[in-house]
Amino acid sequence: MTAEPGGLGVGASPRRKEDARFLHGRGRFVADITRPGMLEVAFLRSPIAHARLLAVTKPAGQEKRVFTIADLDGIGTIRANSALPGFRVSEQPALAKDKVRHVGEAIAACVAESRAAAEDLAAICVLDYEALPAVSDMRTACSPTAPLLHESWSMNAFLETRRDDDVSGLDAIAAAKVTRTLRTSRQCMAPIEGRGVLAEWDPRLEQMIVTTSTQMPHVTKSGLADCLGLDEGQVRIVSPDVGGGFGYKGILLPEEIVCASLAIRLGRPVRWLEDRFEQLTAANCREHHYVITAWADRAGKLLGVECDAIVDAGAYSSYPFGACLEAAQIGSILPGPYILPLLRCHTVSACTNKPPILPYRGVARTGVCYAMETTLDALARQLGIMPQAIRLANLVPATAMPYRNLVGKVFDSGDYPESLRRAVAAIDVDKIRARQAAGETVGFGLATFCEQGAHGTSVYHAWGIPFVPGFEQAYARLAPDGVLELRVGVHSHGQGLETTLAQVAHEILGIHPDQVRVVHGDTALTPYSTGTWGSRAMVMAGGAVAEACRQLAERVAAIGAALMQVSGADVRVADGKVQRTDTDGFVTIADVARTWYRTPQNLPPGVNKGGLEVTAGYRPDPDTGTHSYACHAVVARVDTETGAVVLEDYVVVEDGGKLVNPMIVDGQVMGGLAQGIGTALYEEMPYDTEGQPLAATLADYLLPGTTDVPDVRLDHMETLSPWTTFGQKGIGESGAIGPPAAIVNAINDALAGLGAEVMDLPASPSRVLAAIQAARAVKA
């Protein structure tokens, strides 16, 4: 969908307000910002996965330019706790203390006039350590003989969870039963802009100002204040233009703490810019391992699922979402969009000598969807029914909405089977079957799933993370010239919120989006917010902006009516005006603003003394989250000689409720999809048995390029959420959830004639060939 002339409000696709600056190279990212007297930081990082730190010898004569944890006394450790019973919380020092627990862990900060000179310093520091055996495999991390990463713990696990429905009777009654062992790769989120931190101490305000590339400036502020021992008013976070987040920038960074501490100690601004090597070795996501069994009756109706899952959570629990954000959600996401009567599920968040896992677009759902959807296809093959048939037999029907599933998730609205039917109808399945009959290794794959988004207090309080989201607030102010300023605590880093929130304001007040300025990314200017994550911004900030604009409209109407000497009941606010309902008479909102600020002698008696600025809060009721959903349908061709997979066709039928800006929604789905294709076919951060990362450049860690992502066919349904302001649903992650499942199902359909099946991600040429060879070996 392209930009469209005409509409400007909710549901229109005007051009983005933020585009011009980026197209002219006028964006401002952290690395574009310098300060007089600024020093640059390079980190000495651990070259080894697990070791006892003995000493760091600083270069002679340069001792005052190298800082270890001993030089930064008084700064706190990062603790991301959870209220889930049995959770073991790690203590992550900002610089390694006594031990290192993953390659890339920061040990010392080296400070110089330039980054190059700082790297020179880091290169001549001498590190003394005693190597310890590394825990590099999540499957053996919890064995009694495994060395402990955190020595006060009884085992290398952050958390275990169990759901114990009795599935013992299913073997006797099921027509089909399959068990699969599946694995997803460890990935890197890899935004094109790395992280960056510029810290400066303002002696006048006694305030630490940190300009940092983050999705959640307010949470970072609170976490940083806590670790630095400052009060919250003494920390200001500025998040300027951010070159992609995807979860990678939804975290309090050790580097933020170190840079801030250095800026205070040195009395000079201090900046650190992450390079690509640091990025690829600093944080990972998503490494799941499943043993999953599913039972179905003859019609394909699911009788139960049993799942034993491990997620490699790495060495530390990251702030604020913690180390169990993937594994602990597996049990609740496994039922997917289906009616599932029984679920037995055991999960482990394993602690290993790898970088901590962080949220990555799709969080847990991408892996779970992969496990469930490939297992469903295996069941369908065993039953001899089509993949769409087994899904239709189990999808929650539209008539059951809102639907509460067996784990207590509440689906708000939608017609899940219809999305599947539309996707299947868009593909000529008979033609694929004919090509298969002619000997072609081509296949057809489906994935259906739903995405909980904008879930709030009622969901997260049970999880007990450091920041349970509550009411989202927005501030709206009419300036003396009639320009509307919106301030929000969420952050926009590609989602186009500067445009879509202006569209929301236009919808309520009729002010042209060109006359709306959206301010975000500065804790000094915006209301507190947990930030942009969990597909929540358009529901939460959109709702808050709408509410603030409504309250502003009431005040504007009262003043406007008085100016026209009519009753408030005889006017309405629209098109940027206060209009009389009985005649054509009107005053503009700009007239009202001018009156409030410049000619207050003309204000009516009893005018609201709050003036033309409003802070309003919003939370959907219930706040259990919106559920967007989608069906992905893929046609893939497999080259059995090379193992290469070509995506011949890709159809997405998506329902995100009311689309505030369809062009931007398409962009979100498309972008997520490209990431999902990366998960499915290319992206893998392998670690060797010593815990060494083996893909430390973008020539080794393969991101999908232009030739890897097809021109997907997107189709939308628009079932409104009954619980949100305009019926909109969170949809930011959806595109990244379905592709691994749909693509591998298509590959396995293509390979079914050979008896081969891919189990592990990514379905790289070597894995596809291995699957084919394994099948041949069985036949021979």
Next chain:
Amino acid sequence: MSRISISLTVNGERTEVETEPREHLADLLRGRLMLTGTHVGCEHGVCGACTVEIDGVPARSCITYAGSCDGASVRTIEGFGDDTVMAALREAFMQEHALQCGYCTPGMLVAARDIVLRLPEADEARVREELAGNLCRCTGYRGIVRAVLGVLAARRPRSGHV
């Protein structure tokens, strides 16, 4: 660290600068010349975010030593002010939603402009192949490819029935 003096033309202006042998062109442009529109993504020549034009040809400024640019003419995203092809690409990028976070965009535009000028008959497959050296993590490329194809199509002489 030894320093070398170079003279180069950047966006039409002749500049004399001292550089270290190890400094890459992107750092020189972004640092002393304050042309921060050129972005650094990987610093090993894979992602294409730092693409600029050197003597009329797209090049990766992160793996080009500044010292090797003595006498060269460099054009960055800030230097296309009156260029009609770049103007058409910017328009098309907005229209097709070809950017989200905007970080890869300057490099993408420099690469795209070269395709438009060099390969007027390029079809979708060729455009995708030519853009394969510029990574975007946000858009899934659809808008970018469509924008480039749109500009190519608009520049072709109208053919068909007379």
